[in-house]
Amino acid sequence: MAIEKKIDYVILGLLSHEDLTGYEIKKRMDTSLKYFWGASFGSIYPALSDLVERGLASKRNGAENGRNKLIYSITEEGKKYLKEWLQIPAERDELRYETLLKLFFGNEAGAAQAISHIDAFQERIEGELPFLIGAAETLRNNIDLDDTHKYYLLTVAFGVKTYRAYLEWCEEAKKLLGEENQ
Amino acid sequence: MAIEKKIDYVILGLLSHEDLTGYEIKKRMDTSLKYFWGASFGSIYPALSDLVERGLASKRNGAENGRNKLIYSITEEGKKYLKEWLQIPAERDELRYETLLKLFFGNEAGAAQAISHIDAFQERIEGELPFLIGAAETLRNNIDLDDTHKYYLLTVAFGVKTYRAYLEWCEEAKKLLGEENQ
DNA sequence: CGATAATATATCAGTTTGATATATTTGTCA
DNA sequence: TGACAAATATATCAAACTGATATATTATCG
Numbered sequence: 001m002a003i004e005k006k007i008d009y010v011i012l013g014l015l016s017h018e019d020l021t022g023y024e025i026k027k028r029m030d031t032s033l034k035y036f037w038g039a040s041f042g043s044i045y046p047a048l049s050d051l052v053e054r055g056l057a058s059k060r061n062g063a064e065n066g067r068n069k070l071i072y073s074i075t076e077e078g079k080k081y082l083k084e085w086l087q088i089p090a091e092r093d094e095l096r097y098e099t100l101l102k103l104f105f106g107n108e109a110g111a112a113q114a115i116s117h118i119d120a121f122q123e124r125i126e127g128e129l130p131f132l133i134g135a136a137e138t139l140r141n142n143i144d145l146d147d148t149h150k151y152y153l154l155t156v157a158f159g160v161k162t163y164r165a166y167l168e169w170c171e172e173a174k175k176l177l178g179e180e181n182q
Numbered sequence: 183m184a185i186e187k188k189i190d191y192v193i194l195g196l197l198s199h200e201d202l203t204g205y206e207i208k209k210r211m212d213t214s215l216k217y218f219w220g221a222s223f224g225s226i227y228p229a230l231s232d233l234v235e236r237g238l239a240s241k242r243n244g245a246e247n248g249r250n251k252l253i254y255s256i257t258e259e260g261k262k263y264l265k266e267w268l269q270i271p272a273e274r275d276e277l278r279y280e281t282l283l284k285l286f287f288g289n290e291a292g293a294a295q296a297i298s299h300i301d302a303f304q305e306r307i308e309g310e311l312p313f314l315i316g317a318a319e320t321l322r323n324n325i326d327l328d329d330t331h332k333y334y335l336l337t338v339a340f341g342v343k344t345y346r347a348y349l350e351w352c353e354e355a356k357k358l359l360g361e362e363n364q
Numbered sequence: 365c366g367a368t369a370a371t372a373t374a375t376c377a378g379t380t381t382g383a384t385a386t387a388t389t390t391g392t393c394a
Numbered sequence: 395t396g397a398c399a400a401a402t403a404t405a406t407c408a409a410a411c412t413g414a415t416a417t418a419t420t421a422t423c424g
Binding site: 203204205206208209223224227228249250251252 | 370371372373374375376
């Protein structure tokens with residue numbers, strides 16, 4: 001059995017949709033996958049080399065005008081490897097919320113400090129939510145255009161649901177903290 | 183400026199509430215902090231030694247009946263260090279949802295597979311939600327007993343809100359996937 | 365009284381991040 | 395047209411952290 005690196009599956013998953021360069025993979029991470037996964041260049045590039053070495057992906061030179069460009073594709077073996085992983089139940093779903101962490105220790109710094117953390121969180125969520133709602137709308141309208149759209153929509157809908165819950169919580173939380181101050 | 187390790191702040195935060203052993207810190211991580219943070223023994227024990235070395239925590243031997251036991255406390259310097267960090271706005275709030283990842287690539291494996299991932303997710307959330315609701319109830323009833331209770335409640339309420347949103351999403355998602363199958 | 369679970373500390377290989385370095389091309393404003 | 399910033403693209407590395415494992419003692423329960 002090969003070594004189980006999450007990054008391998010994420011990359012293979014993206015390559016199963018389309019051929020991509022390492023840079024483009026990073027862009028997908030920072031946009032489409034942003035709301036439930038992340039990865040850095042430091043893991044992407046070594047993983048790509050490793051996948052090629054293991055025969056799970058192939059590499060071709062796509063240089064245009066002299067710009068360095070390495071395009072990666074998934075191989076049949078890679079598809080098999082990905083499909084096997086997709087069948088195993090997911091184990092690790094985890095959050096890493098620095099905002100919540102600072103709130104948990106909030107008594108050290110007081111209610112005003114806590115409220116300012118919540119405000120910052122709320123602003124970020126409110127700023128991102130319209131984009132998620134827009135993406136959901138677009139996907140819903142083009143659900144039959146591509147096989148992948150339904151599954152994209154699933155994850156975007158998750159984002160919308162949770163973001164709305166976050167915003168409700170922000171109001172509740174500030175009310176709870178405000179009570180003490182009066 | 184000292185090195186910015188998240189684990190240092192988490193440990194100092196816990197020690198600001200009460201004196202703890204490394205083992206007890208791990209227990210707090212796996213219960214109270216579980217819903218928004220995590221840490222392993224492999225980071226806790228080295229961090230504790232490091233914190234003592236830097237004068238941010240102190241160590242005393244609390245062995246009873248011969249059982250090995252090292253009890254850690256936060257120092258005044260440690261409290262200052264923690265308070266400074268609590269004032270800085272949180273930057274990194276991130277999810278790592280393997281369930282969502284497998285769903286995002288779901289077209290490879292099909293709707294039935296996707297639904298089984300959602301079912302497993304839903305079962306886990308439904309199993310944990312009553313505990314969260316119970317904890318929120320207890321905290322609400324004892325909100326004035328301890329300064330920390332209000333802040334604990336804040337994070338538990340976050341858990342309840344998001345878990346309920348997850349469950350709503352599960353139903354929606356399965357409906358969306360079911361439509362194709364008909 | 366024997367087995368299993370809980371308490372407790374510790375280490376380490378392997379994974380990943382976050383930062384940084386380097387170079388080219390494209391867009392934009394004047 | 396020339397200058398500057400932004401985007402494209404690959405690569406590396408120290409430091410952080412996980413997940414697994416090792417070791418030992420004490421508590422619990424039938």
